[in-house]
Amino acid sequence: MYQDTFEDDDLIAEVELVTQDSFTENNDLDDGFEAEVSLSAQPSSVQIPDGVRNFILYFYRCVLENNVYDLHSVYDNSFNKLTNKYYQKQPWPEAEVIAPLVKDDQVFLTLYRELYYRHIYARLQPTWEHRVRSYENYCDLFNYILNSDGPVNLELPNQWLWDIIDEFIFQFQSFSNYRDRLRNKSEEEWSLLRDNPQIWSCYSVLNVLYSLIQKSRIKEQLLANKNGGDVAEAAGEYGARPLYKMLGYFSIIGLLRVHCLLGDYMLALKMMDNIVLNKKAMFARVTACHVTTFYYVGFAYMMMRRYADAIKAFSTVLSFIQRTKQYHSRSYQFDQIAKKGDQMYALLAICVALCPTRLDESIHSQLREKYGEHLFKMQKGDEALSVFEELFHYACPKFISATGVNLNKSPSDAFIDPNQNQIKIFIADVSNQIMLPTLRSFMKLYTSMGIDKLAMFLDMDAEELKMHLMVLKQKSRQLKWSNGDVLEGDYVATSDLNFCLKQDVVHIAESKVGRRYADWFLRNINRCEDIVAELEQKA
Incomplete structure (x- = not known):
């Protein structure tokens, strides 16, 4: 599932992948929008700047010609530059305003509305009408893709396809959180919510994602690729098209996210069957998708108490972010x-x-810098719970309810908040092992020790200590991935501290894990070579 070592060629390919696929800059193209002559633009009551008008015309031409290369630069670079220049605090022109410029092309206008509403969610405050219109626009887009007679003649960059799925889920999550906040809503809002239960319903969102997976036959393609079969045959008519293949693949990552938001972590990881978590996977083509995948895989592992696997997932992607930071910063x-x-x-x-583990040196230094004080407090029984809760509340996703609130109840009626419910479940599990760090620190000082003496050190009676020892023994063995799909694994010891209790005496054996010096030297040798090469170029 993971790749522990990174060769030079892999790192070079990784950097090229990031720079080419996600962060291409094309300043000449953007500058051309100001100078380009407007092509038969019809007058409109809303004043559109010439740069924006020419951008829309060029954007439209790229979509018509399925020019994915230029479309990627227009989408990823030029649209954001024009947004910062003209529309930081106001929406882009509505689709009806630009319709004459694009000959009222409904497919292009649907794509444009997707960007229009995404900009409102990102920079402005969406109203009820914005939320509904955006949902209807997504329905139009997915109906066009899924229910047309045969595969549609449309190609979009991978970055945009991922952003469509990602934004679709984000707006669903945003609406769910808005709907579940019962207080401070007007009677009109209550009425609108009651009369429109289908808007951003959990069923409709899941239906879209599963339909894209089924239409693209992406699971069959992944299985064929894993087993060395014929991928082209498994793809079928729709799956052979990049649009359907990538939308289906990104929908798998989308379902990983949705099921985590709903609190079904086992089903979330089940969605990742036949996907290998390494740089050669398709999610690595889009950096945001890469990071999202590992975040939710790691979070699902953590909530399933598979802390060793969660540490591996987080360390892998954080190492990737460190190595490519200079590229994705643009x-x-x-x-x-x-x-x-x-x-x-x-x-x-x-x-x-919760599961002390030796980390990569660079990751460990960053962790100490950011959360060193929190790590120290989490070893203290009295202060630890509040620190765990603080970090979890900050880092967890905003959970949603699958069914939503009962809108026939009054705001004062009790409602189980999904976020508070997940925090409560997590803290209940942590509280059972809150004494383990202190117990572990005492046991590392001895090779054998009487149960009464250890209980005296910990200021508890012998029976209570035996209970904590049983918890420590149970928590030191976890299901850990070794090969196969992400849900698979074997029960192994994840602690370097082993002990047994015999006739009221605790016998302790600590296994020392040797440091991995080779990786440190290789990493710094490569860094030194890069510095020398850079100095030689400047000389």
């Missing part, structure tokens, strides 16, 4: 990736506190 999604990385460091701190 992306418009840099802030989102940086925040998600900080959240994963918080989750990694929780997992390391």
Whole structure:
């Protein structure tokens, strides 16, 4: 599932992948929008800047010609530059305003509306009408893709396809959280929610994602690729098209996220069957998708108490973010990736506190810098619970309810908040092992020790100590992945401390794990060679 070592060629290919696929800059193209002559633009009551008008015309031409290369640059670079220049605090022109410019092409207008509403969610405050219109636009887009007679003649960049799925789920999550906040709603809002139960319903969102997976036959393609079969035959008519293949694949990652938001962590990981978590997987083609995948895989592992696997998932993607930081810092999604990385460091701190593990040196130094004080407090029984809760609340996703609130009840009626419910479940599990760090620290000082003496040190009676020893023994063995799908694994010892209780005497054996010096030297030798090469170029 994971790849522990990284060769030079792999790192070079990884950097090229990031720079080419996600963060291409094309300044000449953007500058051309100001100088390009407008092509038969019809007058409109709304004033559209010439740069925006020419951008829309060029955007439309790229979509018509299925020019994915230029479309990627227009979408990833030019749209965001024009947004920062003209529309930081106001929406883009509505689709009806630009319709004459694009000959009222409904497919292009649907794609444009997707960007229009996404901009409102990102920069402005969406109203009820915005939420409903955006949902209806997504329905139009997916109906066009799924229910047309044969595969549609449309090609979009992978970055945009991922953003469509990602934004679709984000707006569903945003609406669910808005719907579940019962207080401070007007009577009109209550009435609208009661009369429109189908808007952003959990069933409709899941239906879209599963339909895209089924239409693209992406699971059959992944299975054929894993077993060395004929991928082209498994793909079928629709799956052979990049649009359907990538939408189906990104829908798998989307379902991983949705099921985590719903609290079904086993089903979330089940969605990742036949997907290998390494840089050669398709999710690695889009950096935001790469980070999202490992975040939710790691979070699902953590909630299933598979802390060793969660640590592995978080460490892998945090190492990737560190190595490619200079490249994705140019992306418009840099802030989102940086925040998600900080959240994963918080989750990694929780997992390391519950399952002490030796980390990569660079990851460990960053973790100490960001959450060193929290790690220290999580070893203290009295203060630990509040620190665990603080970090979990900051780093966990915003959970949603599958059914939503009962809108026939009054706001004062009791409602189980999904976020508080998940926090309560997590803290209940942590509270059972809150004494383990202290117990472990005492046991590391001895090779054998009487149960009464150890109980005296810990200020508890012998029977209570035996209970904590049983908890420590049970928590030191976890289901850990070794090969196969992400849900598979074997029960292994994850602690370097082994002990047994015999005739009221605790016999302790500590296994020392040797440091991995080779990786440190190889990493720094490569870094030194890069510095020498750079100095030689400047000389």
